[in-house]
Amino acid sequence: MKLRDIARLLSAEAEGDGALEIHRVAKIEEAGDGDITFLANPKYAKYLASTRASAVIVSKGLPPPGAGAPALLRVDDPYLAFLKVLQLLEPPRDPLPPGIHATAIVAASAVLGTNVRVGAYVGNDAMICHGVVLGDAVEIGAGALLYPHVTVREGCMLGARTVVHSGTVIGSDGFGFAPKTDGTYEKIPQRGIVVVEDDVEIGANCAIDRATIGETRIKKGAKLDNLIQVAHNVVIGENTVIAAQAGVSGSTRLGNNCMVGGQVGFTGHLTIADHTKIGAQSGVHRSIAEAGKTYFGSPAYPHREAFRMQGALTQLPELLAEVRRLKEHIERLEKELPASPATSVGPVAK
Amino acid sequence: MKLRDIARLLSAEAEGDGALEIHRVAKIEEAGDGDITFLANPKYAKYLASTRASAVIVSKGLPPPGAGAPALLRVDDPYLAFLKVLQLLEPPRDPLPPGIHATAIVAASAVLGTNVRVGAYVGNDAMICHGVVLGDAVEIGAGALLYPHVTVREGCMLGARTVVHSGTVIGSDGFGFAPKTDGTYEKIPQRGIVVVEDDVEIGANCAIDRATIGETRIKKGAKLDNLIQVAHNVVIGENTVIAAQAGVSGSTRLGNNCMVGGQVGFTGHLTIADHTKIGAQSGVHRSIAEAGKTYFGSPAYPHREAFRMQGALTQLPELLAEVRRLKEHIERLEKELPASPATSVGPVAK
C-alpha cells in the first residue's frame, strides 16, 4: 500500500515520498524497510533519528526532525492512527480451521487424536492429543507432545520436542486496549505471534499471549509450571524455570537460566539479568542488571536487604514499646535537669 | 408450590397464609411477590420489615415481627432449610445439550466450528470456534467471538460483541458449602447465572462463577485479562479493566472505570467506588467509598500511606540500630546525673 493512501485514510499531513510502498507495521526500534511505525511517547523520540522504518506516524506538534529522517505522517493521535493502519495492513486470520485443513502438512509419523483441528504443519513423531486445536499456519516441531485441550492460535510456532500440558492456550490475544475520551476502550489488535523454541515444557492451564506486533518468545529449554501468565511481547530466556501461578507482564524480558518462584509477578517492560533467582510471591517492579542475584519480597529487594527488612519487621512491635520507654526516660531526665526547658516531646505513636 | 407444602416438607412452624403460592427463591433484599427467602444472620434482621418476599424462613427463636411482616416458616436451621427449598424450586438444569439442540436458535449468519455443543440462542455474525460448549438456554449476542474450548454453562448470557478467549469457563458453580456439625460440608446449590454485557472482553483460562441465586454480572465494556477469578454474585463495573491473575471474592462489587493490577485479590462483600486504581499484588480487605483513589499493598492502603509505609520499612533495619544507640546515650546520661534513679531501661529488641 502506498504511503499517500495511508495518509489519506488517516487524514494525515504527509512529509516525504507518498509513493513509498508500505507492507508491514512494526515497533520503532525493530522496524525496517517497507515498515510503518509510530511515535506517541516522547520517551521514544530518540529512536526517530535511528529507526530504519520507511514511515513514522507522529504527533502534529513534533518539531521537524533533522535530515535523513523517515517519511512522517502527522496526526492528532499517533497511536489511534497507528491502530487503524494495523487493522488495514494486518487483517485478522481466521481462527476456525476446518478438520484437517487442505493446506496443513502432517508428518506421516505424527499421531493425531480425535477431534483435533489442524490448520498447521505438524512435524515428525509429534503427538497431538484429543481435542487440541491448532489454528491456521501453526507450526509444530518434530517430537512435540500436546496434551488434550491445548489451543495453539493462528500463526504460532512450537519447536522440536516441546511439551504442552492440557488446557494451555498459546497465542491468545495480548491484553491491549487504548482508553478513549468517553471512558470506554478501543481494542488494540494483537497481530503478532508466539514462538516457543525447542525443548520447552509448559504446564497445564497456562496462558501465553501473542505479541501485539512481533513475537512473544519462550526460548530453548525453558520450563514453565502450571497456571502461568505470559503477556504479549514477553521474552523468557533459555533454561529459565518458572514455578506455578507466576505472571510476567507485557514486554518484560527474563534472562537465561533464571529461577522464578511460584506466584511471582513481574510488571511490564523490565529486563532481568541471567541467572537471577526470585523468591515465591515476590513482586518485581524494577529491572535487574546484575546477573546471578537473588531477590524476594513485594516489592522485591536483593535477598540480604529483604531478609534484613523482614527480620526487622518482626522486631517492630517491640521497638515501638522500646521507643515509648526511652521517651519516658528522657522526660524524666529533663525534669531532673534544673535548667531544662519545658519542651513538649510530641505525641508517641500508638 | 403452596407455602403449606413447603412448611410440611421442612417440618416448619408456619405463621401466615398457607395457601400462598411460592414460585422462586431469592435474597431477602431482592425478593418480591411469590418469592421465599431466609434470615439466618441477625445482621440482616433489619430486612424483615422491608422485604417484599411472600415468605421468610427464620429461626424458631426469632421474636415476633410487627404487623405487615411476610409469612414466616420457623425452623431450627434457616439456612439448611433454605437449601432444601432451593433444591426443590430450582432443580439443576441439564449440563449436557446434544449437538445442536432442537430448541437452539442459531442465526444464519453465525459461524459455528466443529464439535460445538449448542443448547443456546446464537446471534447474528457470532463466531463460535471449535470445541466450544454452550449449555442449555445460553444466549450469545450478535457479533460475539468465542475462541476454542470456551465453556458457557446453562442459562448464562453474553452480550453483543463480547470476546471470550480459549479455555475460559463462564457459569461454573460458585464456591459455596455450608459446614455441618460432623466437619463435612453440604453443597449450596448454585442456581443463578452469569450476565456478560455488551463489548466485554475476557481473557484465556478465566473462571467466572454463576451466582448462588441472582446474577454474577460483568458490565458493558469491561476488559478482563487471563487467568482471572470472578466469584459468585460479583459485579464488575462498566469499562473496568482487570489485569491477569487477579481474583474477586463473592458478592464484591467493583465500580465503573476501575483499574485493577495483576494478582490483586479482593475479599468478599466489598463495594469499590468508581475510578479506583489498585496496584499489582494488592489485597483489598475493605470497601472503598471515595471515587478516583489509588490503593496498594496487602492489606491495601491509599497509595500515599502505602508508599510512606513501604519507604519507612526500608529504613527499619537502620532505625533499630539507631534506637539502640540512643538507648546507650540515655544510659550514659543517666549515669552522669548524680541524682538519677537506677531504673532499668528494659531489653532492646534485637
Next chain:
Amino acid sequence: MKLRDIARLLSAEAEGDGALEIHRVAKIEEAGDGDITFLANPKYAKYLASTRASAVIVSKGLPPPGAGAPALLRVDDPYLAFLKVLQLLEPPRDPLPPGIHATAIVAASAVLGTNVRVGAYVGNDAMICHGVVLGDAVEIGAGALLYPHVTVREGCMLGARTVVHSGTVIGSDGFGFAPKTDGTYEKIPQRGIVVVEDDVEIGANCAIDRATIGETRIKKGAKLDNLIQVAHNVVIGENTVIAAQAGVSGSTRLGNNCMVGGQVGFTGHLTIADHTKIGAQSGVHRSIAEAGKTYFGSPAYPHREAFRMQGALTQLPELLAEVRRLKEHIERLEKELPASPATSVGPVAK
C-alpha cells in the same frame, strides 16, 4: 527385571544378590519388597537402615552400611541413575485413548456427552459432559459429575460423587527437572497418579499434578475453588477447603478440616496440622505443628503476631519521626550537661 541387569545398565557396582527381582520404583521411606529406590541427599541417609526396599542406588562414596542393609548399586550420580531405572520400569502410558476404548467399562447408567474419550472405568450414574478426556486406566466413581473440557490423565482415580468443573486438569505431569552441568534440564518422569477421594469438589481451570512416583491425594470431602495449583505428591486432608488461586507446592501435606484463603501459597515439603486456617494471600514457608491455629502474612505468622506486625507497620512512619525528635532531645540534654562527652550520635535514618 533382575538387579544384575539393572546394575549392568547403570554401569553400577553392585553389592548384594544380583538375582533379586525388581518390579517397581518407590521413595525410600515408602519402598517395600521388590522395589528399588535411591539415596542422593545425605539428609535421607537415616532411611538406609530402615527401608524395606530390595535395592538402593547410592553414591560411590557412601560408607558401607551395617548388616541387614538392602542390596546397593553404587554409581556417580544416584539421582540420574534412578531416573534411568524409572524410565525402564515404568514406561509412559499412552495418553491417547480411542473413542470408547475396548477395555473401558462404562456403567449402563452413566451418561456420556459427545466427543468424550474414554479409556476408563466409569461408575454408575456418573455424568461425563462434552469434550471430557479420560485417559487410559482412569477410574471414575459412581455418581461423579465431570463438566465440559475436564481432562483426567492416565491412571488417575476419582471417587464417588466427585464433582470436577470445566477446564480442570487432573494428572498433568508434576514439575520436576534435574539440572545438568550445561545449564539445561533433564525431565524427571512423572509416573505416579492422582487419587481424588469421595465427595471432593474441584473448581474450574485447576491443575492437579500427578505424583513423580506414588500419589497426589485429595482426601474425602475436600473442596477446592477455581484456578488452584496442586503440585506433585501433595496431600490435601479431609474436608479441607481451599479458596481460588491458591497453590500448594510439591510434597506438602495439608491436614484435615483446614481452611485456606484465596491466593495463598505453600512452599514444598511442609506438614500443616488439622484445622489450620490461613488468611488470603499468605505465604506459608514452614510446617505448622499445632492444630487449630490461624496464620496470615507473607511470610505467614500466627495471626496475633501477624496482626501486631501489621499494626506496628502502620505506625512506622510516625515512629521514624518520633525517634528523630528523641534524638534531638538527647543532643540538647547532652549540651546542657556540663561534663557530657562530645560523642557523635550517628546519622539518623531518613
